[in-house]
Amino acid sequence: MTISLFIQSIFAGVSNGFVYGLIGLGLAVIFRGTRIINAMQGEFCVVAGMAAVVMLDHWRVPLAVAMLGATLLGGALGLLLELVPVRALQRRGGGDDSYLLLTLGVAFAISALILYFVGRDSLALPGVGGEATLIVADAAIRVHAIWLVIISTVVMFALKWFYSRTHIGLSMMAASIDADGAATTGINVPFMRSATFCLGGLIGGLAGVLVTPLTTVHYAMGLLLTLKGFAAAILGGLNNPFGAVVGGLTLGLLEALAIAFVSSGYKDVIAMSILIVIMILLPNGMLGRRTRKGG
Amino acid sequence: MTTLHYRSRRAVLRRAAVVSLMLLSGAPVGAQQVIKIGAVLSLTGAGAGLGIPEKNGALLAEKMINLRGGVKGRPIKIIIEDDGSKADIAKSKAERLIYSEKVTAMIGPSLTASTGAVASITNAAPMVQIACTGLGPQIELTYKKLFHVLPPQVLNAKALLEYATKAAKAKRIGVLHDSGYGNVVMAAMKSVAGDYAVEFVATEKFEVGATDVTTQAAKVKAANPDIVLVIATSPIPFRNAKQIGIKQPILAAVGSSSYEYAKGMGEFADEIAFAEFLVAEEPLPHQKEFVELYRKEYAALPKTYEAAGWDAVHILAKALEKAGPEADAEALATAIRGATQGVLAAYDFTREDMTGIELSSYTYSKLVKGQFIRLPFVNRK
Numbered sequence: 001m002t003i004s005l006f007i008q009s010i011f012a013g014v015s016n017g018f019v020y021g022l023i024g025l026g027l028a029v030i031f032r033g034t035r036i037i038n039a040m041q042g043e044f045c046v047v048a049g050m051a052a053v054v055m056l057d058h059w060r061v062p063l064a065v066a067m068l069g070a071t072l073l074g075g076a077l078g079l080l081l082e083l084v085p086v087r088a089l090q091r092r093g094g095g096d097d098s099y100l101l102l103t104l105g106v107a108f109a110i111s112a113l114i115l116y117f118v119g120r121d122s123l124a125l126p127g128v129g130g131e132a133t134l135i136v137a138d139a140a141i142r143v144h145a146i147w148l149v150i151i152s153t154v155v156m157f158a159l160k161w162f163y164s165r166t167h168i169g170l171s172m173m174a175a176s177i178d179a180d181g182a183a184t185t186g187i188n189v190p191f192m193r194s195a196t197f198c199l200g201g202l203i204g205g206l207a208g209v210l211v212t213p214l215t216t217v218h219y220a221m222g223l224l225l226t227l228k229g230f231a232a233a234i235l236g237g238l239n240n241p242f243g244a245v246v247g248g249l250t251l252g253l254l255e256a257l258a259i260a261f262v263s264s265g266y267k268d269v270i271a272m273s274i275l276i277v278i279m280i281l282l283p284n285g286m287l288g289r290r291t292r293k294g295g
Numbered sequence: 296m297t298t299l300h301y302r303s304r305r306a307v308l309r310r311a312a313v314v315s316l317m318l319l320s321g322a323p324v325g326a327q328q329v330i331k332i333g334a335v336l337s338l339t340g341a342g343a344g345l346g347i348p349e350k351n352g353a354l355l356a357e358k359m360i361n362l363r364g365g366v367k368g369r370p371i372k373i374i375i376e377d378d379g380s381k382a383d384i385a386k387s388k389a390e391r392l393i394y395s396e397k398v399t400a401m402i403g404p405s406l407t408a409s410t411g412a413v414a415s416i417t418n419a420a421p422m423v424q425i426a427c428t429g430l431g432p433q434i435e436l437t438y439k440k441l442f443h444v445l446p447p448q449v450l451n452a453k454a455l456l457e458y459a460t461k462a463a464k465a466k467r468i469g470v471l472h473d474s475g476y477g478n479v480v481m482a483a484m485k486s487v488a489g490d491y492a493v494e495f496v497a498t499e500k501f502e503v504g505a506t507d508v509t510t511q512a513a514k515v516k517a518a519n520p521d522i523v524l525v526i527a528t529s530p531i532p533f534r535n536a537k538q539i540g541i542k543q544p545i546l547a548a549v550g551s552s553s554y555e556y557a558k559g560m561g562e563f564a565d566e567i568a569f570a571e572f573l574v575a576e577e578p579l580p581h582q583k584e585f586v587e588l589y590r591k592e593y594a595a596l597p598k599t600y601e602a603a604g605w606d607a608v609h610i611l612a613k614a615l616e617k618a619g620p621e622a623d624a625e626a627l628a629t630a631i632r633g634a635t636q637g638v639l640a641a642y643d644f645t646r647e648d649m650t651g652i653e654l655s656s657y658t659y660s661k662l663v664k665g666q667f668i669r670l671p672f673v674n675r676k
Contacts, residue, residue, distance in 0.1 A: 008513035008539060016507050120343055122530050122559030131562060133538065139513070140539045215506040216530060216559045224504055259510040264499045 001260065007139035009260035010253070015145040017245075017252025018152045019211050023229025024236065024244030025156065026203035030078075031238045032163075033172045033196030036099040040081070040107035042225030044204025046114065048074040049217035052209045053123040063126060067209040074205015075198045081106065082197035087190070107222055114219040127213030148210045152245060155203065159241040172196055235275060237285025246286055251275065329372045330365075330399055330620050332357075332611060333392030335413055336427070336604075337405040340380025341475070341503065344528060344555065345600050346405040349427045350375055352604025353402060355592050360608065366615045373608065374398060378409050385409035389416045399620070400424070400627060402607040405600075407431040407479075414441045421624040423614070423631065425607040427600070430648045440628040443650040444603045444610070444639060451548055452483035454570040454657040454674070456491045459522050462659070462672040463544050469497040469520030471511055471536065476503075476550050477526035484524075496520050505531060512536045525567075527551055530559030537563035544568065553598050557662055564662040568670060572599045572639045574660045577669045585638040599639060606637035 023041055030038045052070035055061045061069070081103070089102055127144025134141050162169040174182040175192035183189050208217070211225075228251070229244070236247025251271065258270035278286065334353055337346030353373055361370045374396050378385035385404045392398045393416065400423040404410050410426040411434070417424040418438045430436075430447035446454075459465045472481045481498065488495065497518035499511035512535045515523055523541055525532050526548040533556075536545060545567045552571040557564050575596035578586040585605055589597040597605075614630035615622070622630070634643045634651070643651025654674035660667040 002517050005513050005517045009510050012507060012509035012513070015509075019506075115339070115343075120347070121555045124559060124561035133540070135540070138540075142538060211506075216534070216561075218559075221504070221506060224506070256510045259499075260514065264501060264511045264514070268502075 004138040005260055007137050009256040011136075011139055011141040011145070013253035013256030014249065015141065015148060015214065015252070016255065017232075017249035018149050019207070019214070019225075019248070020228045020232040020251055021236075021245035021248025022148075022152045022155070022203065022207040022210065023225050024232035024248050025152075025159070025229075025241065026200045026207060027226070027229050028233045028236075028238050028241065028244045029159065029203055030196055030200035031233070032241075033176045033199070034082075034086075034193050035096065035176060036086070036103070037096075037230070038081075038197075038200060039100055039104040039226055040110065040222070041200065041204050041229055042222035042227075043107045043110045044074045044077055044201050045208035045211055045225050046217055046219065046222040047077055047110065048205035048208030049125065049212035050114065050118060050123055052212065053125050053217070056125065063128075066125075070209045071202060071205040074208060075202035078201020078204065079194055079198040081201070082194045086193075086197070107226070111219050111222055118219065120219055122216040122218040123212070124216045125209070125212040142214065144210075144213045148214070151206070151210060155206065156241055156245050163241065168192075168195065172199075231275070233285075235278060235285060237287040240285070240287040243285050243287040250278070250286065328369050330369050330615060331396055332371055332373045332608070333389065333396060333398035333401045334373050334375045335378050335385050335388045335392065335401065335403040335409065336375060337380040337409070338375075338377035341528075342378075342380035342404075342406045342409075344553065345427070346377070346380075346403075348553070348598065348600035349403065349405055349604035349607075351593060352589070352597065352601035352606075353608045354604075355589060355601075356605045356608035356612075358592070359588060360612050366612050367620055369620055371608075371612060371615075373402075378404055378406075380406060380409070382406075382408040382412040386412040386416060389413040393417070393420050393422060398422075399615070400611050400624075402604075402611065403427050410441075411435065414438050417441065423611070423624050423627045425611055425631075427603045427607055430650065435649070436647065440624050441649060442610070442631055442644050443648070444606045444637065444642070445599075446640070446650060446652040446656075447483075447648050448479045449483040449487060450652060450654065451480050451570070452487055453490075454654060455480075455524050455526075455546060455548060456484065456487065456493065457654060457657075457674050458546055458568070458570055458659055458672060459524065460491045460493060462670070463522045463546070465521035465544075466493055467496045467518075467520045468493050469499075469515035469518055469523045469543070470495060470526065471499050471501070471508065471515055471523060471532045472526040473503045473505070473528065473532075474500055476528055477548075480526045480548055480550075501527075501532065503528070505529070507535065508532050509535045509539055512539050512541060516541050522546060524548070525551065528556075530556045530561075530564075533560045533567055534563045546570065549599055552660070552667075553600075554596065554665075557665055557667075560662070564665065566661055566663070568659060568661045569667070570657055570659055572656060572658060573597065573602050574658055574667045574669045576666050579658075581636055582638050602637070602639040606639050606642075610635065610637065610642070 027041045048070040052066045055066035128147040129143030132143040171187045172192045175189045179189045232248035233244040236243030254271040258267045357373045376388035410428045423440045425442045429445045497515040501508040528550045547569045549571045552569040575586045618626045618630035632644045640652040640656035659670040
């Protein structure tokens with residue numbers, strides 16, 4: 001084990017961890033506001049990533065505009081998800097498992113639509129800072145990955161502030177915890193649910209435009225991203241905005257260090273074994289306890 | 296050795312005239328006249344990167360064969376089924392083609408596991424099958440009506456090591472491979488490594504579909520190999536290897552040789568070398584006609600798997616021509632056994648591996664600004 005390899009593993013673990021965390025953050029936002037586990041969170045990323053590539057390559061808009069437009073598209077997709085299938089299912093009294101199955105079905109449908117209309121090509125998007133790389137002791141990290149870490153951290157703190165300090169954030173939480181009680185105080189519960197999905201979609205879209213320059217994007221990667229994000233959110237605690245990022249970082253670093261110190265063949269075995277131990281010791285997630293105290 | 300493409304102009308015109316007259320006169324070029332060929336290919340799922348180009352190549356072959364008069368004056372019709380990259384679905388689709396559609400012969404599947412599943416059905420039927428895969432499990436050697444238009448993985452392994460040791464003069468080899476296709480080629484490479492006096496200084500595996508393999512690439516880099524072999528069906532390992540600053544030559548196996556992956560590699564693609572079969576930008580004489588037809592039909596350039604689909608249909612059509620459209624499976628298989636020049640490679644279906652492709656059929660290329668450029672290195676016969 002050289003210093004360079006160790007630092008490279010940390011770089012990989014941190015950047016992957018923030019990718020998992022950002023997707024987990026979107027999942028946690030929707031769960032926090034609606035108690036629904038959204039299995040199509042990864043599809044927000046895929047759609048936004050592809051939309052950014054299309055805007056950049058075909059519409060020739062600047063990268064920043066393409067990224068912003070694609071992120072907003074993620075929000076619109078989240079809103080559409082809530083307004084059409086989720087609300088229809090809610091009217092018919094769907095249970096928690098029904099919502100999971102519904103979002104899973106929509107995820108597969110979107111994946112198939114992308115395959116049909118866009119094809120199976122992996123699409124690449126330039127990163128913030130182009131292809132510039134920061135070298136530390138012969139280990140390399142893309143400047144874009146550093147931006148991913150910074151932006152994810154800002155989003156995480158912004159969400160914490162949003163849920164604890166803003167009227168709409170508090171209303172979203174109230175609508176989630178006790179819908180009937182919130183309605184009696186004048187909170188528009190359906191609007192809050194829509195806003196929650198829209199916010200989840202925005203975060204998913206942001207994840208998409210930040211992840212695509214690092215990994216490329218293709219039609220089949222949505223579910224894989226959802227699973228990693230889900231693991232991150234559960235590990236950190238679904239109820240805490242910090243939880244998903246902390247969980248994602250833990251997962252990313254465990255994977256990277258397992259590869260570096262042991263073997264790439266045993267990466268998942270080692271990472272998942274440690275996660276099982278963490279979940280047994282901290283069943284509410286790594287930050288779950290703090291959430292209950294803080295509300 | 297014969298060629299799959301050459302026909303005298305007179306013979307072609309005669310057959311085209313027969314088919315045209317039958318069509319114009321309302322003669323029954325219908326159900327009983329059409330020669331049905333079944334195709335089970337992976338059009339969705341993990342194998343779609345193979346199956347879709349194979350389908351394109353096969354449909355172009357069908358079109359050209361029919362335009363040139365069909366097989367003994369009868370048009371061929373390829374009935375394509377998607378196995379979703381799953382062996383159990385491949386098996387049921389093959390059963391439908393054989394027993395409901397009553398096809399004359401079968402091409403495909405695209406994946407080794409599906410090939411085995413379908414071969415068990417075609418062997419029992421019995422029916423000739425030309426798989427768009429290399430030789431799979433040893434049981435396939437007992438299936439005497441199963442042929443392959445792609446090389447066995449041990450040959451892919453040798454093609455990589457030939458270039459690594461003779462062109463790149465490498466002795467210390469680093470390998471970055473996926474857990475599917477890459478795993479199989481890696482196992483084959485270990486089995487023949489003794490013939491090449493090489494040392495695998497780092498062998499790193501990652502899951503199929505992984506979105507980041509930076510740490511694995513860093514481990515390979517840390518071992519300081521003379522060359523890095525990447526065996527995968529994804530652009531990710533190439534991007535990551537270049538991103539972390541691997542400066543050694545990178546050589547990819549045939550599975551990565553596609554315009555789709557080249558596009559995914561983006562600006563990291565330059566100078567990556569490939570062991571493959573078809574450089575459409577600079578086709579060999581026996582590949583020119585196919586490349587030109589493909590470009591006109593699809594407004595794109597073909598690669599290995601498009602050529603595999605084309606060859607599979609042409610080999611079958613040629614055997615049907617020789618044995619007759621009503622020939623039984625044994626007669627059709629006998630007609631296939633022999634040496635023939637395809638677009639993808641020179642085949643010899645008398646060989647034990649049921650393909651007879653030799654290292655001399657491989658060609659080597661490198662990517663420069665999204666284009667494949669042929670490299671001068673060739674394997675001697």
